Amino acid sequence: xxxxxxxxxxxxxxxxxxxxxxxxxxxxxxxxxxxxxxxxxxxxxxxxxxxxxxxxxxxxxxxxxxxxxxxxxxxxxxxxxxxxxxxxxxxxxxxxxxxxxxxxxxxxxxxxxxxxxxxxxxxxxxxxxxxxxxxxxxxxxxxxxxxxxxxxxxxxxxxxxxxxxxxxxxxxxxxxxxxxxxxxxxxxxxxxxxxxxxxxxxxxxxxxxxxxxxxxxxxxxxxxxxxxxxxxxxxxxxxxxxxxxxxxxxxxxxxxxxxxxxxxxxxxxxxxxxxxxxxxxxxxxxxxxxxxxxxxxxxxxxxxxxxxxxxxxxxxxxxxxxxxxxxxxxxxxxxxxxxxxxxxxxxxxxxxxxxxxxxxxxxxxxxxxxxxxxxxxxxxxxxxxxxxxxxxxxxxxxxxxxxxxxxxxxxxxxxxxxxxxxxxxxxxxxxxxxxxxxxxxxxxxxxxxxxxxxxxxxxxxxxxxxxxxxxxxxxxxxxxxxxxxxxxxxxxxxxxxxxxxxxxxxxxx
Amino acid sequence: xxxxxxxxxxxxxxxxxxxxxxxxxxxxxxxxxxxxxxxxxxxxxxxxxxxxxxxxxxxxxxxxxxxxxxxxxxxxxxxxxxxxxxxxxxxxxxxxxxxxxxxxxxxxxxxxxxxxxxxxxxxxxxxxxxxxxxxxxxxxxxxxxxxxxxxxxxxxxxxxxxxxxxxxxxxxxxxxxxxxxxxxxxxxxxxxxxxxxxxxxxxxxxxxxxxxxxxxxxxxxxxxxxxxxxxxxxxxxxxxxxxxxxxxxxxxxxxxxxxxxxxxxxxxxxxxxxxxxxxxxxxxxxxxxxxxxxxx
Numbered sequence: 001x002x003x004x005x006x007x008x009x010x011x012x013x014x015x016x017x018x019x020x021x022x023x024x025x026x027x028x029x030x031x032x033x034x035x036x037x038x039x040x041x042x043x044x045x046x047x048x049x050x051x052x053x054x055x056x057x058x059x060x061x062x063x064x065x066x067x068x069x070x071x072x073x074x075x076x077x078x079x080x081x082x083x084x085x086x087x088x089x090x091x092x093x094x095x096x097x098x099x100x101x102x103x104x105x106x107x108x109x110x111x112x113x114x115x116x117x118x119x120x121x122x123x124x125x126x127x128x129x130x131x132x133x134x135x136x137x138x139x140x141x142x143x144x145x146x147x148x149x150x151x152x153x154x155x156x157x158x159x160x161x162x163x164x165x166x167x168x169x170x171x172x173x174x175x176x177x178x179x180x181x182x183x184x185x186x187x188x189x190x191x192x193x194x195x196x197x198x199x200x201x202x203x204x205x206x207x208x209x210x211x212x213x214x215x216x217x218x219x220x221x222x223x224x225x226x227x228x229x230x231x232x233x234x235x236x237x238x239x240x241x242x243x244x245x246x247x248x249x250x251x252x253x254x255x256x257x258x259x260x261x262x263x264x265x266x267x268x269x270x271x272x273x274x275x276x277x278x279x280x281x282x283x284x285x286x287x288x289x290x291x292x293x294x295x296x297x298x299x300x301x302x303x304x305x306x307x308x309x310x311x312x313x314x315x316x317x318x319x320x321x322x323x324x325x326x327x328x329x330x331x332x333x334x335x336x337x338x339x340x341x342x343x344x345x346x347x348x349x350x351x352x353x354x355x356x357x358x359x360x361x362x363x364x365x366x367x368x369x370x371x372x373x374x375x376x377x378x379x380x381x382x383x384x385x386x387x388x389x390x391x392x393x394x395x396x397x398x399x400x401x402x403x404x405x406x407x408x409x410x411x412x413x414x415x416x417x418x419x420x421x422x423x424x425x426x427x428x429x430x431x432x433x434x435x436x437x438x439x440x441x442x443x444x445x446x447x448x449x450x451x452x453x454x455x456x457x458x459x460x461x462x463x464x465x466x467x468x469x470x471x472x473x474x475x476x477x478x479x480x481x482x483x484x485x486x487x488x489x490x491x492x493x494x495x496x497x498x499x500x501x502x503x504x505x506x507x508x509x
Numbered sequence: 510x511x512x513x514x515x516x517x518x519x520x521x522x523x524x525x526x527x528x529x530x531x532x533x534x535x536x537x538x539x540x541x542x543x544x545x546x547x548x549x550x551x552x553x554x555x556x557x558x559x560x561x562x563x564x565x566x567x568x569x570x571x572x573x574x575x576x577x578x579x580x581x582x583x584x585x586x587x588x589x590x591x592x593x594x595x596x597x598x599x600x601x602x603x604x605x606x607x608x609x610x611x612x613x614x615x616x617x618x619x620x621x622x623x624x625x626x627x628x629x630x631x632x633x634x635x636x637x638x639x640x641x642x643x644x645x646x647x648x649x650x651x652x653x654x655x656x657x658x659x660x661x662x663x664x665x666x667x668x669x670x671x672x673x674x675x676x677x678x679x680x681x682x683x684x685x686x687x688x689x690x691x692x693x694x695x696x697x698x699x700x701x702x703x704x705x706x707x708x709x710x711x712x713x714x715x716x717x718x719x720x721x722x723x724x725x726x727x728x729x730x731x732x733x734x735x736x737x738x739x740x741x742x743x744x745x746x747x748x749x750x751x752x753x754x755x756x757x758x759x760x761x762x763x764x765x766x767x768x769x770x771x772x773x774x775x776x777x778x779x780x781x782x783x784x785x786x787x788x789x790x791x792x793x794x795x796x797x798x799x800x801x802x803x804x805x
Contacts, residue, residue: 068679476647
């Protein structure tokens with residue numbers, strides 16, 4: 001019975017999901033994104049093949065997982081490379097078609113009779129009511145008016161004595177907060193005349209500002225100027241070269257890379273940040289390894305009691321979520337109200353400026369990162385030290401060697417080789433340790449002699465983040481180009497690492 | 510080991526104990542400090558390690574209870590800490606469950622089946638894992654912006670979108686589970702197949718029950734990853750009520766409205782359960798750590 005049921009619902013499920021997939025592809029295609037629709041169609045096609053063909057049986061298990069990894073890990077990587085070659089930014093956010101559409105929908109107010117306007121509450125939404133001087137009344141359907149986004153709505157003629165509308169008119173205090181959204185609304189009246197808000201109680205008739213020409217340029221109907229799309233810069237420009245907002249995305253070739261490596265305003269902070277990034281990652285590895293290996297040696301010493309207790313306590317910094325411990329340190333190091341400065345003041349009478357002095361900020365980052373990172377090194381070293389044959393130490397004890405000799409002549413040389421690849425991956429991780437910087441200093445203190453937003457403690461990744469998401473220009477293209485540069489560095493590190501691991505494995509055999 | 514122990518050996522043991530205890534004291538100082546801060550009144554006062562006056566005001570705010578301040582004003586919680594914690598747990602649990610489902614099926618195919626491109630797929634999974642998602646934030650933002658314009662429930666500033674973004678990072682989980690499957694003898698499944706089980710039935714009713722421990726471990730790993738993830742969440746979530754704890758906790762320490770005491774209570778409240786889960790799972794995680802996962 002169960003098997004019969006399975007025979008029925010399995011194909012049914014397949015058909016339903018295929019139809020749903022087709023519907024989504026249609027929807028995307030209609031929304032004007034044929035390439036995206038094509039991609040989805042291809043995925044859907046592969047999916048249908050995998051789940052219906054007997055030859056692709058193994059892939060049925062792989063398809064969902066591989067698809068997720070491809071779409072959310074691989075695709076962002078590839079897309080980052082692609083964005084690096086465009087001028088994608090808050091100024092050039094739209095596609096060419098959308099930017100052109102934006103201009104074609106722009107309106108300007110013309111001479112003519114204006115409309116008396118009032119706004120009416122309709123439960124959670126609002127209706128716009130317009131009254132023409134000749135006494136005709138128009139009203140729109142209920143509108144949310146939550147976000148200031150361009151919106152074109154139709155208004156229908158109403159009988160003048162519509163009681164439902166006249167009772168719920170909004171007074172000025174309630175009207176004012178809705179103005180940003182209302183300013184973006186264009187009302188189309190039954191006679192195709194359009195109107196927009198022109199005063200607190202008034203809508204004025206408008207006309208479309210631009211008319212499309214055959215050669216792709218647009219003519220401004222108000223002053224007769226012609227604007228053309230410049231595919232080099234990604235803006236519509238007037239004849240005199242003035243660029244108009246909004247711009248659109250275009251490919252700019254290697255321009256972003258040229259900016260990073262040749263323009264002094266970008267090159268100089270890039271080099272300074274790069275040096276600090278390498279120093280930070282390198283010193284972090286040195287410090288965490290030094291602390292970790294000493295603790296690991298102590299914890300592997302059989303003469304020591306309570307080792308299990310020590311181990312748990314020493315492991316604690318690793319177990320606490322990073323975002324909490326980093327913020328705890330941010331508060332403790334705080335210059336005015338932090339506990340660390342309070343103690344330093346009581347003991348030595350000093351209160352260092354941990355967040356405004358570049359070198360102190362850097363030392364603070366290294367202190368906190370060592371605290372966060374040594375347990376990992378400790379655990380790694382403990383495993384490796386355990387694997388060292390104990391007869392080596394017995395032999396050295398007979399020869400009368402002390403613990404220091406043991407450490408430098410036996411322990412360290414023997415764990416050096418297996419730990420090197422792990423140290424390199426720790427270096428690569430800290431090279432991109434975004435969370436620490438973002439939560440502790442945010443890259444500050446900022447450079448005072450540069451125009452781009454960059455700080456003394458910024459790593460390359462946090463610099464990228466600031467260019468993309470915090471700088472007012474939101475220069476996604478430039479940020480993606482820097483990301484690509486970091487990608488290449490990480491890739492080189494990974495290759496070195498793979499080589500070393502392979503050499504180690506071969507020697508072990 | 511050497512049998513004869515001289516005097517200097519005993520001194521060394523004592524010195525080691527003293528050193529370790531002093532080191533541990535320094536290491537856990539921030540934790541002790543934060544407990545004391547959460548219990549003393551006020552957000553600015555610099556105080557002693559053991560507060561002379563104990564006040565529960567910060568804890569009340571962290572738990573979402575308003576209280577009456579010194580000047581008689583009603584002090585209301587400024588940040589929805591419990592809501593953030595719930596958001597974090599919800600997102601981490603959902604992404605861990607989906608990630609586990611996807612990675613278990615993939616691991617089964619990799620461990621038990623022969624097909625074209627198997628080696629290449631496994632190696633490229635490992636390669637992809639080497640590039641942190643921080644580097645692709647711009648692209649991730651752009652992708653979810655676009656998804657959101659077609660399916661609003663999965664766009665920017667939605668939990669669905671964030672869960673989806675997390676499900677991609679399953680490469681290490683696949684390798685971990687595959688490694689465990691490899692240690693389970695294939696004969697048992699073959700016996701089931703001889704008795705007429707389909708490959709899926711052999712997987713679902715024979716292999717999965719035996720692999721339960723590793724599935725638990727991978728779920729916990731993915732869960733903790735989801736809780737502590739900061740970069741993607743900070744890019745995708747904006748609205749105050751949508752934030753996860755990792756993104757929201759930062760807001761306590763903005764210079765404009767510095768809430769040191771409130772933060773301390775919230776940090777303990779949310780950090781304690783996560784730390785407990787982590788310590789529980791760490792026994793198994795260490796083997797995973799040495800395999801290549803890095804933190805700190």
